[in-house]
Amino acid sequence: MPHDSDWRHHGVRVIKAKSLDPNTAQTVGMDRKAAINYARVGAQKLWAGTVTIHANAKTGAHHHGALESVIYVVRGKARMRWGERLEFVAEADAGDFIYVPPYVPHQEINASTTEPLECVLVRSDNEAVVVNLDIADVEPNPEAVYWVDPIHAPPRG
Numbered sequence: 001m002p003h004d005s006d007w008r009h010h011g012v013r014v015i016k017a018k019s020l021d022p023n024t025a026q027t028v029g030m031d032r033k034a035a036i037n038y039a040r041v042g043a044q045k046l047w048a049g050t051v052t053i054h055a056n057a058k059t060g061a062h063h064h065g066a067l068e069s070v071i072y073v074v075r076g077k078a079r080m081r082w083g084e085r086l087e088f089v090a091e092a093d094a095g096d097f098i099y100v101p102p103y104v105p106h107q108e109i110n111a112s113t114t115e116p117l118e119c120v121l122v123r124s125d126n127e128a129v130v131v132n133l134d135i136a137d138v139e140p141n142p143e144a145v146y147w148v149d150p151i152h153a154p155p156r157g
Contacts, residue, residue: 013041020050025130029059030108038126047128051108053078053117058109061086061135068124071108073097076117079109081142086135089142104124105133 013036020033021040034040051071053059063118071092072080078092082104092098092110101105110117123129 013110015040024049025128027059027130027132028061028128029049029053029057032121032128032141034128037128043124043126045124047123047126049121049128051119051121053108053110053119055110057113059107061105061107061133063103063105063131063133064123065129065131066102067129069100070122071100072096072120072122073098074118074120076115077111078117078119079111080106081109082106084135084141086140088145105135 013033020035021097022031022033024032024034024037026032031052033051033133034047034049036043036045036046041111047067052075073092073094073096075094077094078096078098079089080098080100081089082100084105086105086107108117
């Protein structure tokens with residue numbers, strides 16, 4: 001651990017919104033920008049940044065290898081599809097969190113036809129890993145999945 005005299009150079013970093021780095025792994029249909037990674041701040045165990053999906057747009061199918069991902073929806077409505085044929089679907093609103101486990105094929109969709117979807121993204125390693133997939137036969141009628149933890153009742157339908 002650095003001595004007190006090193007805290008100036010090895011302490012807190014503030015990354016300004018206007019200085020986010022678009023030079024990171026991309027997927028068709030979204031714009032990722034890195035804020036926190038090894039190259040920018042020396043992060044050892046995480047990557048963080050923003051993602052924007054334009055109105056009425058969706059990403060290509062992809063996964064993030066062995067990394068876990070957390071998406072926080074800042075503005076808009078996210079529709080997530082996942083599975084071997086993207087056969088499952090769930091939606092998240094502003095203020096909601098989305099967890100994507102390692103190796104899960106998925107696709108982010110902006111559910112709005114008029115407003116951008118803006119999210120904050122955090123991953124469990126210091127570099128971006130994106131494996132873009134060619135999933136030709138996307139399931140046309142995905143199964144809605146409602147995750148309910150053990151202490152909450154499922155939604156009534």
